[in-house]
Amino acid sequence: xxxxxxxxxxxxxxxxxxxxxxxxxxxxxxxxxxxxxxxxxxxxxxxxxxxxxxxxxxxxxxxxxxxxxxxxxxxxxxxxxxxxxxxxxxxxxxxxxxxxxxxxxxxxxxxxxxxxxxxxxxxxxxxxxxxxxxxxxxxxxxxxxxxxxxxxxxxxxxxxxxxxxxxxxx
Amino acid sequence: xxxxxxxxxxxxxxxxxxxxxxxxxxxxxxxxxxxxxxxxxxxxxxxxxxxxxxxxxxxxxxxxxxxxxxxxxxxxxxxxxxxxxxxxxxxxxxxxxxxxxxxxxxxxxxxxxxxxxxxxxxxxxxxxxxxxxxxxxxxxxxxxxxxxxxxxxxxxxxxxxxx
Numbered sequence: 001x002x003x004x005x006x007x008x009x010x011x012x013x014x015x016x017x018x019x020x021x022x023x024x025x026x027x028x029x030x031x032x033x034x035x036x037x038x039x040x041x042x043x044x045x046x047x048x049x050x051x052x053x054x055x056x057x058x059x060x061x062x063x064x065x066x067x068x069x070x071x072x073x074x075x076x077x078x079x080x081x082x083x084x085x086x087x088x089x090x091x092x093x094x095x096x097x098x099x100x101x102x103x104x105x106x107x108x109x110x111x112x113x114x115x116x117x118x119x120x121x122x123x124x125x126x127x128x129x130x131x132x133x134x135x136x137x138x139x140x141x142x143x144x145x146x147x148x149x150x151x152x153x154x155x156x157x158x159x160x161x162x163x164x165x166x167x168x169x170x
Numbered sequence: 171x172x173x174x175x176x177x178x179x180x181x182x183x184x185x186x187x188x189x190x191x192x193x194x195x196x197x198x199x200x201x202x203x204x205x206x207x208x209x210x211x212x213x214x215x216x217x218x219x220x221x222x223x224x225x226x227x228x229x230x231x232x233x234x235x236x237x238x239x240x241x242x243x244x245x246x247x248x249x250x251x252x253x254x255x256x257x258x259x260x261x262x263x264x265x266x267x268x269x270x271x272x273x274x275x276x277x278x279x280x281x282x283x284x285x286x287x288x289x290x291x292x293x294x295x296x297x298x299x300x301x302x303x304x305x306x307x308x309x310x311x312x313x314x315x316x317x318x319x320x321x322x323x324x325x326x327x328x329x330x331x332x333x
Contacts, residue, residue: 005198017258019221023214023265030207031199062257085181093261093279115264115272118207122199137179145180 006125010035012054014045014071015091016063020114024058024091027118042066046074049083056128058112061092061103068092069106076107076142084142085135087128091116107143109133215266219307222259222271226304229255233297242287252296253282259303270315270323274302277326281333295329302326 015021039045061068090108133144232251239245263271
């Protein structure tokens with residue numbers, strides 16, 4: 001992902017905390033994203049999406065006003081703006097599994113847990129961009145195909161892997 | 171159950187975003203760009219303690235309100251305020267070089283979300299967490315805060331165990 005060109009991207013950042021929003025926008029600007037729009041809650045985000053054809057949205061979960069979950073649900077149900085299938089990266093300070101599932105059930109493609117770093121944000125953007133998720137529409141759920149998210153990971157989990165660079169027998 | 175199978179529409183993606191992002195190796199994000207982004211975030215961290223002080227003042231005010239709350243309903247509003255600011259600090263701390271604030275902010279969030287009608291001991295425990303965050307900011311205890319940071323976290327842990 002690191003060497004992919006993001007200069008053609010339009011990204012919407014939805015975050016009610018000014019400082020955190022500034023942090024996200026600053027990182028995106030420095031990794032080459034040319035067009036970034038900002039919203040301070042879900043309602044403002046939905047207004048912006050009426051005229052801004054975002055390629056991706058980064059949305060905070062917990063916001064005053066309309067929160068991130070409701071914002072994602074409305075994006076996924078909106079048949080008028082043409083942005084209902086945009087990838088959504090949800091940013092949250094919560095890190096419990098149950099919370100992750102709620103974000104995915106609302107229609108988020110992926111989740112980034114705060115605190116964040118430039119590399120962490122890049123990695124998450126990469127996962128969202130590279131993942132070829134099909135889009136599902138049912139009466140109960142509209143959003144990316146969650147089966148990918150629930151599929152077993154077949155690689156070596158880093159936390160279980162032998163650490164590199166340590167002397168033998170340490 | 172309905173008469174037939176549920177209606178499910180599966181749309182296989184053309185992947186416009188991946189195509190638009192462009193193939194690897196053509197004017198992409200370089201290690202230099204990432205390093206510059208990290209540097210700018212580190213510069214932003216220089217002012218973190220200024221606005222974090224405002225957040226601490228805001229939690230202290232909410233604690234005052236909590237102590238004076240005439241009813242459980244009034245207390246709930248103040249608790250929600252404490253949780254909201256602690257949650258913000260938890261997210262911001264580690265992002266701006268203060269993972270110790272993330273750790274204490276997380277403990278404060280966990281404490282507050284279990285409380286319905288906090289008594290004097292619980293309010294005191296909240297205040298101790300807020301004081302810890304204030305100390306971390308005042309002493310600019312970046313990173314894990316070293317031995318002093320460890321003592322601080324251990325002390326708060328003891329407070330929570332005694333509740």
